[in-house]
Amino acid sequence: DGGITQSPKYLFRKEGQNVTLSCEQNLNHDAMYWYRQDPGQGLRLIYYSQIVNDFQKGDIAEGYSVSREKKESFPLTVTSAQKNPTAFYLCASSMGQGNGYTFGSGTRLTVV
Amino acid sequence: GENVEQHPSTLSVQEGDSAVIKCTYSDSASNYFPWYKQELGKRPQLIIDIRSNVGEKKDQRIAVTLNKTAKHFSLHITETQPEDSAVYFCAASNPPSSNTGKLIFGQGTTLQVKP
Numbered sequence: 001d002g003g004i005t006q007s008p009k010y011l012f013r014k015e016g017q018n019v020t021l022s023c024e025q026n027l028n029h030d031a032m033y034w035y036r037q038d039p040g041q042g043l044r045l046i047y048y049s050q051i052v053n054d055f056q057k058g059d060i061a062e063g064y065s066v067s068r069e070k071k072e073s074f075p076l077t078v079t080s081a082q083k084n085p086t087a088f089y090l091c092a093s094s095m096g097q098g099n100g101y102t103f104g105s106g107t108r109l110t111v112v
Numbered sequence: 113g114e115n116v117e118q119h120p121s122t123l124s125v126q127e128g129d130s131a132v133i134k135c136t137y138s139d140s141a142s143n144y145f146p147w148y149k150q151e152l153g154k155r156p157q158l159i160i161d162i163r164s165n166v167g168e169k170k171d172q173r174i175a176v177t178l179n180k181t182a183k184h185f186s187l188h189i190t191e192t193q194p195e196d197s198a199v200y201f202c203a204a205s206n207p208p209s210s211n212t213g214k215l216i217f218g219q220g221t222t223l224q225v226k227p
Contacts, residue, residue: 103155
């Protein structure tokens with residue numbers, strides 16, 4: 001699916017529950033990113049990783065955690081500390097500095 | 113750090129007319145400027161990009177222009193069609209010195225093409 005796959009497409013979370021969103025790419029890209037998009041809004045950076053075993057906080061990292069144990073995978077955990085997690089989550093990858101992103105198809109998370 | 117401003121936030125045109133979306137950036141060292149199109153509920157997709165050593169680039173009905181002196185770049189869509197209706201995002205790369213590879217996105221423009 002464009003070389004970068006996000007799952008699940010839809011996810012429902014109960015109050016106080018942690019959930020993990022999957023992002024896998026087979027593009028051999030070094031860099032990976034997580035964005036949050038609220039209805040009618042732009043893209044806000046949560047976390048990014050330029051290389052395996054390394055990642056940095058973006059603009060809205062509170063209540064989220066990530067890992068980068070493999071080049072192909074960059075899962076995002078939405079913790080219970082994130083008080084308003086309902087949003088559309090987009091994962092992206094790139095070859096790094098001066099290159100565009102390839103986006104996944106997104107995960108729509110809803111708190112029930 | 114880099115900041116990108118995008119205007120207008122909404123744009124409505126008649127089918128067949130042209131549409132222009134403008135972005136300004138703050139860091140003169142930025143060297144890569146992509147444009148993304150996002151249809152409702154779908155992923156953003158790269159439609160055209162330009163690097164700082166080029167002033168203009170065209171691909172069929174879309175073109176991008178870059179003015180490095182003024183630090184602004186624009187997306188031009190000619191002969192618009194209803195399927196051009198979407199949200200368009202501009203972006204600028206963080207300067208090479210930052211070594212982050214991040215893109216800084218504009219706030220988005222919702223384009224509506226009326227049949």
